[in-house]
Amino acid sequence: MGVLFDECADRGSGTRVRLDRPFDIAPAGGVDYGVGELAALVAEVSGWLAAAGARPGDRVAIVKPNHWDYDLIACAAIRLGAVPAQLSAHLPPESLAELLRRLSPAVLVTTAEHARLGAAFAARVITLDTPEPGALHVDRLRGHRPPPPRRPSEHEPLVINHTSGTTGVPKLVVHSTSTIIRKLAGLESVRLPAVGVRRDDTLANASSYAHGRTFCWTASVFCLAPARIVILSGPEPDAADVLLRRFPPTFVEALPATFVRFRPLLSRLDNPFRDVRFYLSTYDAMHPPVIRDYLHASRRRRPLWMQGWGQTETGPITFRFFTRKSLATRRGRHPSTRDLGRAIPIRTRLKVVDPATFEPVPRGQAGLVLARTPARCLGYVGENQRWQEKHDGGWWNTGDIAVHRRDGRVLLLDREVDTSPGLSCLELEDVLEDRLPGVLECVVLAMPGKDPLPVVVTETGRVDPAEWSGAVHDLPALQPPRVLTWDEIPRTGTGKVRRLALLTMLTGCADTPGTGRWT
Template sequence: MRPNDMGTLFEDAAAGGARTVFHLDRPFDIAPRAGTRWTVPELAALVRATAARLTDAGVRPGDRVAIVKDNHWDYDLLACAAVRIGSVPAQLSARLDTPDLLTLLRRLRPAALITTSAVLARCRDAAASAPLCVTVDTAVPGAAHLAALDASGPGAPVRRHEDEALVIHHTSGTTGVPKLVVHSTRTLVHKLARLEAVRYPGIGLRRDDTLCNASAYAHGRTFCWTAVVTALAPARIVVLTGDEPDTADPLLRAYPPTVMEALPATYVRLRPLTARLDNPFRRVRLYISTYDAMHPPALRAYLAASRRAHPLWMQGWGQTETGPLTFRFHTRSSALAPDAASTTRRLGRPVPGRTRLRVVDPDTLYPVPRGRPGLLLIRTPALALGYVGEQERWEAKRVGDWWSSGDVGVHHRDGSVSVLDREADTLPGMSCLRTEDLLEQRLPQALECVIVGAPDGDPLPAVVTADGRLDPDAWKQAVQGLPPMRQPAVLTWDEVPRTGTGKVRRAALARHLTGTAVTGTGRWT
């Protein structure tokens, strides 16, 4: 099956005989009494019923529908239901800070808001501006309750042109207020999902695979992922909504994955499971990570946890606006190499025949020679349609036929690409990302290291540990040979401001630690 219409995705898969069984770590928020085991025909019926309920609420073709709720894969089921009736879903993470969420809702101006009572409590002004409001958890005065709406309507699917708006996702927001990115069926389904929905030797999904995904389901990657995995129909799909090891462990041990995809931050959080006697990753043949580069210690731990002879790690680099741009593979031997910190920042080569990269001077925009750092520009047929409410910002990031990634990196002579920093996060005299990787390799107790600029003098490192403590002698040894830095701020995981995908919000962390944020120009953000 080739993914095509997201509104009938599960119906098409059921008609094609897909037998995938889905196992959830908790029931769907839109079907709280229906259990944690689902088949493809059951999911098709749930999407149809949800589409009928949205129609009963008053949602119409062409309407923008904002979805803001707790993290779960039913974000995508709600989006598919909205697509089915011809509306345009906008998936917004409930983990956004309230001011940022309010800003995005004002830019979006949705005809309907599908949300929870908790979100309504902190966003009443924005909710009041939406003509329709539907809650998925409990009934709230002034809002319709999803479960109480009529699910028996005819609900014939509404088709749209492949170049019309299909879905809206927001960027991670590491450097400020996230941007609202519009994708079409052509860019997201035809150019991205269809490229991935192929049984490539060694890395493609097999019919007997057990695939586990632990993601932030409001973000663009999972909407594309939903199209891909429904088309390829592995035997089982395990859905994790959180990153607490003890919560995830029972489901992972009940259905040990053969393919694992997770957020880089989630891999870090679940890493203690790799050291358990009955570790749930023993059958994994392929790990997949996107959104951010993996730090070498975590990568090594997971590859070592697999009992397969030659497990692979596929690391993708891309953006919400573009989808995947490069791929890189790691093995046990490459993860153990002395230069592992630099090789994880080498994000592979552009996708053959799909993506082109160019490195230019950020001031003159003239190309720089291979091996020299500069601003990374991209050319891809999967480029999104634009930003909601910020089209001037979108046009400002175009450089002729090229698109500015906002990343500073190097295009090496062998064709591979390294990312050094976001342009907005650059500091003089160092690559923050590379220095952070080296620190993590030298500090086994560190869950994460982050370097931010300080208003005067050397940059400030933040070291994240389980208990908020760090041995001063270990720190002295770790910084030998590295650029000058201040004494570290030692924090716990929950003390670090993060995006919905677990990325560190560096500017917010810098303001928290120093009172200000020292950044690059921000011109290409």
């Protein structure tokens, strides 16, 4: 990864990268880059890190506003032999402090907002925006000659990313070149017919760039050399619209929450998604109306949507394709979006066990999902015991409750911590969103000894009582809905709902039906 862009430039890649705003590490560098210019920028940043004291084997933490230069800084750290740790600036201060304590980085790359917090845990702090007492401002490091690139060992730590943290302090996940590059990015680098990246594609990515997904994406997509890559750093539709209309994408990957936020763009006359042939979503559940609307927004004859299910620790486990036809049924009681498809052939195996006994359950019966994959991470920083409890004999405990059907398909029900006997909160969310036009999101919170609590997210903070009654008439008993606006919902850096935080905010109690042992 340290010389990824150098190698792409040597192969003559013509990929151009267009940004919605300049990089935080190069505010005067503009918004248009070729791979050679990216290689030069990575080398320059490697020189900064070396000048600040980073050495081979050291950890370099990164906490900054969301942008793809998270991955460029990570590449720069890897180039000199250090191990980057990418931490979202959206983390609550107490969670960020705990992760920095576990890491004890030699260098922290950040902004003035987090410099003082970081100084308590990092040996040296670099600020990218304004000078801060006790920190090195980036301007003092510019111009330092980068050290020669070092190639990391195949099975040693390469990068550290954290999990989303929907149920508390995130885990720090360690991957190696073997796990995240060879086993994950290598798989994505295959130019598959119909679903693979083409040389004439314009790729749009609107993600949380502190997470492992985009690090893996960076490693794979530049090897495929598409014509253009469009990077969107924020979820605001009006800001994204300008760049998307200028460079209409043919291949789109975004956070589920960002797909929701960009949805108003679909109804504009100059719909920027009109030429998309392929959509890709990971991280979180996608609900039927959102997928349906994007598929119908494309003017292509047969656009596809691929939903991947996996974890930071494992990479993708299953995948499922959706078409306009597969989502034609509306307002049904059992939408198809909880069907996550089959395990990735050859590389991934699944089994479902009883959560209490860990004995395998028959196909078609709900249980705890275990996965076996060569891409499983090396461990957790500072939480070895937690890591040991989640894997057994090569099987990884996903912490998800699902049904493994006889035909091999996986029907996801809930996280174990959120599971409620006799129902699926995720499926109820699918149903409610499909039956309530105009809602942004529905969240169903399981509570021990009580009916589930539905939370409806709208622009106005109101929902029509008659529409609500019509939507829930054939559903299991629910408490009266709580209606909130988007900004009132506590979220992670990937836009996921922090369910425990939301439950506590609404009820004053964080008790859940599940044990939470494997979250």
